[in-house]
Structures are given as C-alpha cells and as structure tokens.
Amino acid sequence: MSETSRTEEAGRTDEVVASDQQKAAEANKPKAAERPDYAKNAPRGPMAAQVHEKAMNFWPSLRRLLGHLAPERVRLVLVIILAIAGIVMSVVGPKILGRGTDVLFAGIxxxxxxxxxxxxxxxxxxxxxxxxxxxxxxxDLxxxxxxFVPGQGINFDHLAQILGLAIVLFVLSSVALAVQARILNVVVQRSIYRLRGEVESKINRLPLSYFxxxxxxxxLSRVTNDIDNISQSLQQTLSQLLTSLLTVIGVVVLMFTISPLLSVIALVTIPVALGVTTLIGKRSQKRFVQMWRxxxxxxxxxxxxxTGHSLVKVFGRRHEVEAAFAERNEELYKSGFGAQFISGxxxxxxxxxxxxxYVIIAVVGGLRVASxxxxxxxxxxxxQYSRQFTQPLTQLASMANLLQSGVASAERVFEVLDEVEQTxxxxxxxxxxxxxxxFEHVNFSYDPDKPLITDLSLVAEPGQTVAIVGPTGAGKTTLVNLIMRFYELDGGRITLDGVDIASVPRSELRSRLGMVLQxxxxxxxxxxxxIAYGRPSASEEEILAAxxxxxxxxxxxxxxxxxxxxxxEEGSNVSAGEKQLLTIARAFLADPALLILDEATSSVDTRTELLVQQAMNRLRSDRTSFVIAHRLSTIRDADxxxxMQHGKIxxxxxxxxxxxxxxxxxxLYNSQFKNAPEELDEAAVPVPALPGGAPART
Structure with a gap:
C-alpha cells in the first residue's frame, strides 16, 4: 500500500480487517458532528464536550481481562503446578519444625x-x-x-534430621516459587504485549468520526497510562493472589489435622475478611474509575x-490555562485520594x-497443651499456621485496591476495543x-439531522485537473475525504473507472491515490x-529527484x-512552508494515479508557490487531480x-x-483581485463590534 495516502491523516486509515459480527452494529454507528473544513483535522481538547461512558461491572471486566491470558494457558498450567509444589513444601515446613520443638521439649x-x-x-x-x-x-503434659524418654536428654541426631528436612523443603519451595514468578512475569508481559497490539490495530480500524x-x-491516556496500569496491577496481584489462595487452602488442611477446635476459631477470620473486602471494594471501585477518567x-x-503553547502566550491566556489545569488537577486529587484512602x-x-x-489461638492453644x-x-x-492463614487474607485485602485500579483501567481500554469499527x-x-x-447522486452528513451533501453528481475524466472552490464549510474537504473513503456515504456511490470504491478494499483504493493536506x-x-515515506522502496536517486x-x-x-x-515530532526545526514542501515531495515520490491536493501551497511564499506550481503541473500531468484552493490564482489552469456552497455544486x-x-x-474572484473590501455594501454587511462595544476597524 502506498504510504502517501495515509500520511496526512496521522496513520488513522490503515488497512481494515473487520469481523462479521460488527456488520450489524455498523449500520447504527454514530456520526461525527458537522465541522467546517478548516476544523476537520484540528486538535480537539478537553474544553470540548467530554464523553462520559458508563463503566462496566467489576466482575465481568475482571473475567474479560483474565481471558486475555488464555493464549498462555500452557505456561499458566506450569505456573499453577509450581505454585502448588512451592506452597505444599512451604506449609509443611512449620509442622516439621513443630516436630523439632517436640524433640527439644521432650529431651529437656x-x-x-x-x-x-x-x-x-x-x-x-x-x-x-x-x-x-x-x-x-x-x-497430662x-x-x-x-x-519423651525418662533420663534421656535431647536427641540431637533426630533433631538434625528434622531441621535438615525443613531446610531442604524451604529451599525447594523458594526455588519453585521463584521460577513460578518468572514464568508468570512472562505470561503477563506477553498478554499486555498482545493487548497493546489489539488496541493499536483497533485504532487503525476505527472510523474517522470516532476521532x-x-x-x-x-x-493517549487509555493507550499508555491505562495499559501500563493494567500491566502493573496484573504483575503485582496475580502471583500473590495465586500463592495466597493456595496458602490458605494448604494451611486450613494442616490446621484441621492438628486441632479442629483451633481451626474453627481461625476460620472465623474468613467471613470477616470477605465482608470487609466486599464493603470497601464496592465503595472504592467507583472512585478508581473516576480517578482514571x-x-x-x-x-x-x-x-x-x-500543542497551543504559542497561542496561549500570544493571547495572554496563561492564567486561564493554569486555572483549567488546577481544576482538572483538583478533580484528580480528590478522586485519587478517595480511592486510595478507602481501599487502603x-x-x-x-x-x-x-x-x-492470634491472641485467641495462643490462649486456647496454651490451655490445650496444659491439658x-x-x-x-x-x-x-x-x-505459625494462623499467621500464614491471616497473612494471605491481609495480602488479598491490600491487593484489592491494586486490582480495582487495574480493572478500572481495563474498562476504559475495553471501551476503545468495543467501539464500532468501519464497515x-x-x-x-x-x-x-x-x-x-x-459521483452518482451522493448523499452524506456528519450529523443525520444536518445534511451536508445531497444528491451530488459529477464526473472527472482521466487526466483532468478538477479544482474545488467555495466558502469555508461548503464541503470541499469532505468531498475528497469521501473519495479516500475516510467516511462512508449515506446514499449514492462513487466510482473509479466504473468500479464502486465501496466494493474494493480500502488499502487497494488508497494505494492508487496520493494526498497532500493543508x-x-x-x-x-x-x-x-x-520524503521516502511516500514510497519506502524508492532509491536514493529517486528521493533526490523528487x-x-x-x-x-x-x-x-x-x-x-x-x-x-x-x-x-513537532517539526519545529523547519518552517511551515518547508514542511509543506516536504509533504509535496512525498506525494511526488509516490507517483499516484489519482492526486488530491487540499490547500497544498497555503503555507509557502508567493515566489515559492510559483515554483511549486510548476512542479505540481508536472506531477498532475497524465493523472486525474482534485485541487482544493482558496487562492483562485492557483487554479486558473484547471480543466x-x-x-460549492452548502454541500452542493x-x-x-x-x-x-x-x-x-x-x-x-x-x-469569489473579484473579492480577491478587485479590492472588493472597498466596494462592499456596508448597509448589507454589518460591521462587527469589538468586545468593548466599539465598532471594528474596516
């Protein structure tokens, strides 16, 4: 695919491979609000209306997040086996050490x-x-x-055997859990790697109306901060969750083998832990969602x-920007403090x-020993088991805030993955x-309630240069965007050499097109x-020629x-005109069959524009070209x-x-070349007033 056609759209129009399940949903996809030509690709900031999506439930989101680990099921099975082995050896250790204590006490x-x-x-x-x-x-004791053997002291040989066995078990347990943690780290990072790839691929399949x-x-926050938070949450919680749950199960089994009575006392902790976790979890989850929003x-x-730093300085809006930042920062502080405090x-x-x-078990246990x-x-x-039993529960409770934070981020990422894709x-x-x-009876609108292009028909013959002029908001850029299939038609069709462009893959269509934007x-x-971005396979000589x-x-x-x-990244070390020349060189190198120029010389000086026009004439020769221009001097020679006015020719x-x-x-022509401002009918064109009430200078 020619890279030129997607250069100016910042990579948002890559090849689309959408699933069949999305065909029905596409019919009801939301349309972007109508925007004038000059704002089609303008940056959008938080001052615009924010989209407040309703967060998904915790458990469905958690299950979906864990589902992303499924491709690593073989490693996960190995992780579980190693965790079970490590935990079994770990929980058996205290019982063996207790046997050593019995040997010491009996000998004394x-x-x-x-x-x-x-x-x-x-x-x-x-x-x-x-x-x-x-x-x-x-x-009784x-x-x-x-x-116990009357007259015999401590059996050190037996004691050494017991301690040696305990040491071996603890060492093997540590090794097993270390290997398990290493494999789990691979599982998490590979899963996050795939998730990033899914989000990147999804972004390339989203329609321009989404952006x-x-x-x-x-x-950007969803693609970077939220995914990083998911990675951190999974990394810190999965291993501890697994080992903590296995530890609780193993400890409970061994506690019952020692004393059912003490075990029942210890198990009272479980409903208390579940109650606390549920109560606090419900309150903190909403705040975590708000924190990441x-x-x-x-x-x-x-x-x-x-991005607009220079404009902020020029118009003296630094204090307003600082105030807006302080307001957003305060909202983040309050939501973050509330989430961390409650979960903490x-x-x-x-x-x-x-x-x-622990105190209750120590007292009751002492009485049971004395009896x-x-x-x-x-x-x-x-x-020791009671400590091992309550410690995992405490860890589970302390990890709940991390898990809730990760799931809240996952919800925001899933919202992107669930967006309706292009057809x-x-x-x-x-x-x-x-x-x-x-164009055959084409209808299109960004907003269904505000038609923009209605029943438009036109034909551009091979090799012709078609210039499109008209006031701002007339639909000029929209027209060429429809040729590129950045948006889908509401009615009618557009054909290229008799073939409906909606019937061919976007990648194949755009490989025949080249586009230079304002x-x-x-x-x-x-x-x-x-320059080589237009055709990566180009030789050095071809790049220099372009x-x-x-x-x-x-x-x-x-x-x-x-x-x-x-x-x-901002291109700040070259001028605006030089940047535009580079994009024209990129299109020149791509040598497309159909060329689209949207105010392609708007940022160059008059002398350079004349030189570039000569180059563009050579570039347009023997190919169909669509040229959008406000300066009518650039399109006098168009065929x-x-x-256009209000979406119509x-x-x-x-x-x-x-x-x-x-x-x-x-x-339009006279307004540019016949000193039209001096000839305007002032009665018909009201003079705007300045904010202070005085009329503006004309």
Missing amino acids: LGRQLGSRFPPGTTKEQVVQALRHAGQNQLA VSGLRD DRQTRGEL STGQLNSQVEEAY MMMPIMMFVGNLN GHITLGDVQAFI PESTGSLPATEGRVA DTWLFHGTIRDN AEATYVDRFVHSLPDGYDTVID VILV VEQGNHDQLLEAKGAYYD
Whole structure:
C-alpha cells in the first residue's frame, strides 16, 4: 500500500480487517458532528464536550481481562503446578519444625524428670507416678509428648534430621516459587504485549468520526497510562493472589489435622475478611474509575495546552490555562485520594482481625497443651499456621485496591476495543487505474439531522485537473475525504473507472491515490526518511529527484546535516512552508494515479508557490487531480472548476467560462483581485463590534 495516502491523516486509515459480527452494529454507528473544513483535522481538547461512558461491572471486566491470558494457558498450567509444589513444601515446613520443638521439649523434660526415677522407667510409669503424686497437669503434659524418654536428654541426631528436612523443603519451595514468578512475569508481559497490539490495530480500524469526537489526550491516556496500569496491577496481584489462595487452602488442611477446635476459631477470620473486602471494594471501585477518567481529562488538558503553547502566550491566556489545569488537577486529587484512602483501609482492618485471632489461638492453644490434648510443637506449628492463614487474607485485602485500579483501567481500554469499527472490507479489486472518477447522486452528513451533501453528481475524466472552490464549510474537504473513503456515504456511490470504491478494499483504493493536506504531518526522523515515506522502496536517486522537482533541495543544503537532518515530532526545526514542501515531495515520490491536493501551497511564499506550481503541473500531468484552493490564482489552469456552497455544486466550468457567467465564482474572484473590501455594501454587511462595544476597524 502506498504510504502517501495515509500520511496526512496521522496513520488513522490503515488497512481494515473487520469481523462479521460488527456488520450489524455498523449500520447504527454514530456520526461525527458537522465541522467546517478548516476544523476537520484540528486538535480537539478537553474544553470540548467530554464523553462520559458508563463503566462496566467489576466482575465481568475482571473475567474479560483474565481471558486475555488464555493464549498462555500452557505456561499458566506450569505456573499453577509450581505454585502448588512451592506452597505444599512451604506449609509443611512449620509442622516439621513443630516436630523439632517436640524433640527439644521432650529431651529437656526427660532429663529433668529422669533424676526422680530409676533407669529403665517407662513413660507410662512416669505418668502414673505423677498422677499418684497429685501432679495431674504435669502428667497430662508428659502423656502428650511422643519423644519423651525418662533420663534421656535431647536427641540431637533426630533433631538434625528434622531441621535438615525443613531446610531442604524451604529451599525447594523458594526455588519453585521463584521460577513460578518468572514464568508468570512472562505470561503477563506477553498478554499486555498482545493487548497493546489489539488496541493499536483497533485504532487503525476505527472510523474517522470516532476521532472527531474523541480528544487526543484522552485516547493517549487509555493507550499508555491505562495499559501500563493494567500491566502493573496484573504483575503485582496475580502471583500473590495465586500463592495466597493456595496458602490458605494448604494451611486450613494442616490446621484441621492438628486441632479442629483451633481451626474453627481461625476460620472465623474468613467471613470477616470477605465482608470487609466486599464493603470497601464496592465503595472504592467507583472512585478508581473516576480517578482514571480524571487522569485522561488532565492529559487532554496538558496535551492541548502544550500543542497551543504559542497561542496561549500570544493571547495572554496563561492564567486561564493554569486555572483549567488546577481544576482538572483538583478533580484528580480528590478522586485519587478517595480511592486510595478507602481501599487502603482494608489492610489495617485485616491486620487487627488477624492479631485478635492470634491472641485467641495462643490462649486456647496454651490451655490445650496444659491439658495434654496437643503438644507444644503442635501449638507452635498452629500459631505459625494462623499467621500464614491471616497473612494471605491481609495480602488479598491490600491487593484489592491494586486490582480495582487495574480493572478500572481495563474498562476504559475495553471501551476503545468495543467501539464500532468501519464497515468490513470488500473482496473486489481495481483494474489498472486510468483515473475516471464519478459521483452518482451522493448523499452524506456528519450529523443525520444536518445534511451536508445531497444528491451530488459529477464526473472527472482521466487526466483532468478538477479544482474545488467555495466558502469555508461548503464541503470541499469532505468531498475528497469521501473519495479516500475516510467516511462512508449515506446514499449514492462513487466510482473509479466504473468500479464502486465501496466494493474494493480500502488499502487497494488508497494505494492508487496520493494526498497532500493543508495540515502537514511529519514524523521524528531524517528529511530523507520523511520524503521516502511516500514510497519506502524508492532509491536514493529517486528521493533526490523528487526533492529537486519540488524545490526541497534548495533549503535542505542550508541545513547542517542536509538530508540527514533529523526533524523532531513537532517539526519545529523547519518552517511551515518547508514542511509543506516536504509533504509535496512525498506525494511526488509516490507517483499516484489519482492526486488530491487540499490547500497544498497555503503555507509557502508567493515566489515559492510559483515554483511549486510548476512542479505540481508536472506531477498532475497524465493523472486525474482534485485541487482544493482558496487562492483562485492557483487554479486558473484547471480543466474544471467546481464551485460549492452548502454541500452542493452551484457552478462548474473552466476559469474563463465561470468569469463570463458572472455567478458565484465571479464574486469569489473579484473579492480577491478587485479590492472588493472597498466596494462592499456596508448597509448589507454589518460591521462587527469589538468586545468593548466599539465598532471594528474596516
């Protein structure tokens, strides 16, 4: 596909591959509001009406977000296996350490009580002797010790085996969880990579009407800030969510093997945690959605102010811009503070519940040890398990704010992915293009309630130069946008060499067309790269020939690095006229079959314009050209001149014919070349007043 046709539209008209499910929805797609010609590609800022979409529900959005991980299901299975293995070894560790505590305690108590009994006394004999002596509590304690041997001290060999096993399990658990975290990181980053690709592809499939009603900063915020927030949220929550849930399950199982009574006490934490999470989650989710919406609006404000920085300075509106920024910033502060404060309450509440649970378990466990129902090591293990049990719940609560923030961002990204796309591509093809363009009873409007073009018909023969003139808002740029299929028709059809352009893929259509707009677009790169954008396969000689033909070569040699001079994103290191010459050179290099020029020389000086006109005449030779111009001196030699008013062609003919007719074109021509301001009927044209009430100077 020729890159020229999408250069001036900033990459928004790439090849479209839409799904069949969107065909029905396309019929009801929203139309952009009617805008005058000069505003078709103007930046839109937050001062315009904002679109406040209703956020989706948390759980459906979360399920859809997790669905983006499905292509990584093999890695996810491996992640789950490693997580289970790591958690099992981790939760078994405290029970083994409790066994070591039992060995220590039994050895110390056995040595102390061994001095009171002769060698060879059994554990049962010691218990009976203690009960006979009235020491029932000590007897219960001794009876619960599995490794108690009267007169024998600590069995260090057994203890070393237990500690060695615990160390091995903890090391293997750490390795398994580290590998699991590494694989999960790959899963998340690959999923976010695909999500970015989906959004980029979606943007290229959206109709131009979407960008007419969407601010740049808001869209950029969704593509950058929101996707980055999704990535961060998934990265920080998925691993902990998985390990925390598995830890809770494993710990609960082992707690019941130690003491069902203590386990029931510990499980009281679960409904409390669920209640707190649900209550706080509902309140904070709305604020997270508003926080990211406010972030997008603030980005729009900053982008608009930065783009128009020179105008802000010229008209002395710095204080108004600062006030608007302060207002947006205040909205973001309030929504962000509210979201973080409410969600931040989860962790301290859960810590309090966990500590209260810990105290109750310690007291009840101590009583159970004293009564001989469980050992000291089991109580120690259970207390560790209670910590392991409440800690994941606390982590889940603390991660809820991150998860809610990520889902709120996901909702905003999904809104872009759910936008109605352009009509699906057709499967037809264009023959070798000769350049005959015909409008047949074309109807079009940006707003259904405000028709713009009605029942328009015209024919441009191959090789003709068709000039389109008329007042601002007459529909001149709209006419050529319809040829490029930037918008779809409401009625009628446009044919190229007899083939309906709606029946062929947009990419094939635009590969035959070239377009130079009044609003120039250059990207960050060298001058050579910007010219070659029209045809990337062009040789160095062809690039230089295009530059010389369009008089770019003249100013390039005055630059320090010549054709290797790097142009920044705003093109601020070249003048407006030089930028326009570069875009003309780009079109010249592409050598399209059908050429569209929309005020292509509006930013160059008069002398350069004459030189460029000569180059454009060579470029237009043997190809059909549509030229939009306000300066009528540039289109005197056009084969056909169309005069448009209110979306209709009111006159057509060549320059001499239209002057002889003394109609709308005659009036336009005289207004430019016959000092019309001095001849205006002041009674018919009211003099505007200045804001202070005084009449403006005429």
